[in-house]
Amino acid sequence: METKHYFYVLECKDQTFYGGYTTDLTRRLAEHNAGTGAKYTRLARRRPLKMIHAEVFETRSEATKAEAAFKKLSRKQKEIYLKNNPSLSVLDEKSVSSVH
Template structure:
């Protein structure tokens, strides 16, 4: 399992907010979020459906987690610039 790639991803919620996370399976994780069994933040129906708007591939889970943590420290404007939207 050490050779398995890890991903940092950003979802856009129905209410316009962003959710950032990491996973080893983007398709499965998006499905979990949209089924309401993902993260606590994405469970409310007002936030679903969610759309994957960004993902990055990393060699390790640790690197993906570091990218997620760095993204979460940004303010909304910085996040939009990072994602090149808005």
């Protein structure tokens, strides 16, 4: 089975965005919401988090480059990026969107 590499964006309870990389969207969202994900999302005031965007890439390098580029954007630029770039339909599935 071929590994998929994802760049994803979470919307935090405090309305901030968090961008990250994973090979398993469902697991990673659960980790963030459990407070065991990235340092940024461990703060209780940022949880629960909702996955609002994900893109799949063939390599880890491509996905982490997309993550790094997103993190360099201003808030306004991030909003424009999210509006203009299609996300995976997997975000509409219960398994990802309902994990808290």
